[in-house]
Amino acid sequence: MNEKIRDACPSHPKHKIEDELEMTTVCHRPEGLEQLEAQTNFTKRELQVLYRGFKNECPSGVVNEETFKQIYAQFFPHGDASMYAHYLFNAFDTAQNGSVKFEDFVMALSILLRGTVHEKLRWTFNLYDINKDGYINKEEMMDIVKAIYDMMGKYTYPVLKEDAPRQHVEVFFQKMDKNKDGVVTLDEFIESCQEDDNIMRSLQLFENVM
Numbered sequence: 001m002n003e004k005i006r007d008a009c010p011s012h013p014k015h016k017i018e019d020e021l022e023m024t025t026v027c028h029r030p031e032g033l034e035q036l037e038a039q040t041n042f043t044k045r046e047l048q049v050l051y052r053g054f055k056n057e058c059p060s061g062v063v064n065e066e067t068f069k070q071i072y073a074q075f076f077p078h079g080d081a082s083m084y085a086h087y088l089f090n091a092f093d094t095a096q097n098g099s100v101k102f103e104d105f106v107m108a109l110s111i112l113l114r115g116t117v118h119e120k121l122r123w124t125f126n127l128y129d130i131n132k133d134g135y136i137n138k139e140e141m142m143d144i145v146k147a148i149y150d151m152m153g154k155y156t157y158p159v160l161k162e163d164a165p166r167q168h169v170e171v172f173f174q175k176m177d178k179n180k181d182g183v184v185t186l187d188e189f190i191e192s193c194q195e196d197d198n199i200m201r202s203l204q205l206f207e208n209v210m
Contacts, residue, residue, distance in 0.1 A: 036103065040110035047106065054102050062099040065089045079153025087144055091127040118190065125189045135183035136176075142169045172199060 033051070037044045055061065057071055065086065072085040092100045092108050111123045126132075130140045146165045176184045176192040176199075184192075193199050 032103075036106055040106055041114035042106065042110055050106055050109070051102055054105060062101050063105070064099055068092075068100065076151050076153065079151045081151040083143075084147035084151040087127060087130065087147060090130070091123070096132075117194070121190045121193050122186065125186050128189075135185060136189065137183050138169060138173050141173055141184075142166065145169050168202075172202070175199065 033044055033047050036042070036047055040047070042050070057063075058067060063071075068089045069082050069085040072088070073081045075081070089100065090096075092104050094104055094107075108123065111119045115123070125136065128136045128140055128144050130143060142165065145168055149165050172192075173184065175196060176188050178188050178192070
């Protein structure tokens with residue numbers, strides 16, 4: 001433990017409460033961080049930095065949907081990020097209990113930033129599968145794509161027509177629904193994305209808005 005970290009531990013009352021809160025993870029969470037280091041693609045140092053930021057925004061250690069939306073909206077001042085943040089929150093909330101813990105957050109971030117293509121596609125499929133039934137239908141895809149357009153705002157897409165999201169979805173859904181049964185399975189989703197550069201490029205928009 002370096003000097004700064006040792007000095008910032010709560011056992012040193014001379015320091016401000018903010019400093020104590022900021023360093024709580026380093027003083028009290030080493031086992032948790034080591035476990036997360038094994039489960040993610042982040043180093044222990046990176047996890048410490050991420051946790052300090054997480055605790056700074058969410059001192060209770062968990063995020064509810066309203067807080068998540070407020071944080072996310074700061075990154076997209078020209079659009080309405082609320083619906084996309086809602087869907088994203090549900091994908092992060094793997095236990096479906098209405099709150100996201102640091103562990104949930106960092107596991108998802110690890111996949112999105114440093115996962116394999118297959119891992120990223122599986123995670124993205126889960127985002128689009130709004131009702132979690134194992135399939136993506138056209139309405140679900142439309143809801144997510146429209147949320148992305150709304151979030152990016154008219155400054156990003158000034159010349160797009162009102163029906164652009166629907167056209168976007170029609171083209172992609174036709175390509176993905178290989179057996180034409182009205183739903184896209186995980187296998188169809190992964191196969192379509194890997195064989196079509198346009199779909200893959202479009203999905204990278206998702207990485208940019210993460």
